[in-house]
Amino acid sequence: MEHIYRSLVAIVGERGVSNRPEELWYYSRDPGVLEPHRPDFVVTPKTTEQVRDIVLLARKEKIPLVPMGNGMALTGLVIPLKGGIVLDMKRMNRILEVNEMGRYAVVEGGTSQGMLKAYLKDHHPRLRHSLPDAPPTTTIAANVSLHGQGRLTQQYGFNSDMVTGLEVVLPTGEVCLIGSPSLGPYWFSKGPTLPDLSGLFLGWLGTTGIITKVGLKLYPNKKFRDVELFVTDRVELVPSILYKLTHLEMLEDINVWFQPRPLLFKDNYHITLYFTGDTVEEVEFKRHMVWDALQEFMESKDGGFMALDYLKDTLLEMPQRGVAAFADVPRGGGFEYSGPITLIEHYPAYAAKVVELAHKYDVLYASSARLISGGHSMMFSISFAFNRADPAMMGRVKAALDEATAFALDMGGIPWKPNHFEQRLTLERLNPNTRELMRRIKMCLDPDGIMNPGNWEVNEYETSA
């Protein structure tokens, strides 16, 4: 291993590589409930060339590579399940270009969500990107590589749908451009009208390459932004409420949440509605349209708008700091969630399952669903908080999440950023020919099996096609 260390030092310098106990301990885990596994090395590359050289070294030495953003997926996707080299990409954080007229940005693969937000505010205040509610240290490349979501997902789809081009270091060492940048200097399209090769990397959880640059769509940053909170205690009405709201085609974002604490939220389903406009009149018009759409639920006394005075700042915050704060509800520093993508009509069944699992495993729950693409689907988060100093509680949370994933699959849903156990569950149920297609792609791109092994292990399945 010493010769690998020396080779890594030659690539990234002494300060850019570590095999010391402290870094190996820290980078062997994420904040979720999965067991840690030690890497052999951790590196912090600063350039695409360094990433390429690390990949070539890993290929030569047949040693695993695990690209990492901030490790906040919580589902162990950056835990080096088979050891190897963890690449902490956050030193590659330059914002390379913003095309104001083309409404896209090009950033390096470790650029954080927070930095892009601040940069746009300073230099391109008319533009914004689809900011997730994850902590601002999370990276744009990691977010799109796992089909993340953000504030504009309700309007425009998954954040991965907003990619306008990629630079990827393939597991065989080639630096490959995807989309319009492969033909010219512009980053406006990840695929069309070419074959959309971005699908070889998005959703693959770092098992097919390392994203070193991302082109990302930007959207108008409206002058005014406001929020309303509609509340009902009848979960069976939630799908129809959401259907009416999405029919308006007016809302920036729609989240549905319920939680038992604090008590004022217990037994109610809260639908947070965000809307924007360039004039006060536009905002007020949208507010009126929302109220009109939900009038029938108010008249039947099945729901109503909640006074927002003390909640408004919290709800309008981007990202919402309170999301991370959920980790300290049991005074324990942790939470994890399963976030299957499913149909709006399944909301009541999922909601019931959350409560059932929380009771069964004696854990604290919270749930927040986000609508995707105008209601074609939603991400339904099943979140459980835990006390990190209580291994038994962590075990119960893990069991609850495993059961939640099995339930989601039974319901025809798709696990979001699945951990290696959930990936296995998914692969077992996947159409065999689809699985075989995945296997062929994986074999073609990563013939040595060095990329984030332990994840999307399609090679373990017999060819059935």
Added chain:
Amino acid sequence: MKRVHEIEHADIVHRCFRCGYCKFPEDYVDFNCPSYRAFGWDTYSPGGRMWLIRAWMNGELTTTPHLAEILYSCAACDNCKEQCVFPRFKDYLPEIFQEAKAEMVTEGLVPPKVRDYFKAVAVNGNPYKLPQAERGKWAQGLGLPVFSDQEYLFYVGCVGSYDEVGQKMARSVGKLLMDLGLSVGILGDREHCDGNEVRVMGETGLFTALAEENVIQFKALGVKKIVTLDPHALNTFRRDYPRFRGDFEVRHFSEVLADRLAEGEPVLKGWKVRVTFHDPCYLGRHNGIYDAPRRVLQAIPGLELIEMRRNRKNAFCCGGGGGNFFTDILGGGEDAPARVRLREALDTGAEILVVACPQCYKMLDDALKAEGKEEVMEVIDLAEAVRRAG
């Protein structure tokens, strides 16, 4: 799990989620944790330290030179305390880091540079290993009286007493205080180290000795009010010395200047110049003094104050805090916090970078030279800005 190492706040260390808000300023424009910005490893971030301290307490990690370097590279700037999203324990973050360092001191396993710092302060009374008799040399020729029954004790501190740049600032501030007619005296060669950095680096025994020695001396001399050159001294006098019955009215010189200028003294002719101001962590985040130095600058006719992108509670530390001014564990290079901060100052287009702390002064002045920008910008202290306007 049985703990191998104990610290006072051991029961809350596991509550860090390592979400990383602590790395940033309020609006996320850049990394705002000096050691994380310098090293780039998550282990050097506040969340990283919290997780490593937990592993170390539990015996999963042992005390190593690298772990000690990680802990001692913390600049104690308090950005993490300001930005952490967990209100129920965020205030304890700096204390936890300090307690872990204190445990390392008890083990006798601190970095050599830290050990040398403690030894120098213990033996020589200052980290420069210079004679006590030279402590008052900075004031020679100024006419500042030795403290007897003046209204204020002007406390200078180790950097102001011994460091060349610090001495320059001490003379600048001391002279201005006299010119303003303030009733002020100094201790000269009877002044002792305030101990702020000794405490932050975890030598609680030495700190207690220094604090008690100072309190006894101040009381014996009849000191009621103190004006400090160094925000680090201000911090420990205000926040720690009351535990040793040191209840003095402590002000930073910028506060005194601001009040005097508000009263119309001195009458300033003006200075047509563009300046930017660097918030010292121990003045700003630690003690909430943001307005006083700005009031001083804004009282100067013709002076245009241009704020840096990160300012006030979001200011980026120069990297000198937590003892790093003396130990230099954060190291140099283009990612050194002082050079990052200096570049941010240059981005404002200002000709002058005004400082209000002798440690920041030295750090940023050195950074100016390292960046090769002496022709573009000058670093001066707040009192010097007033003098140039007079």
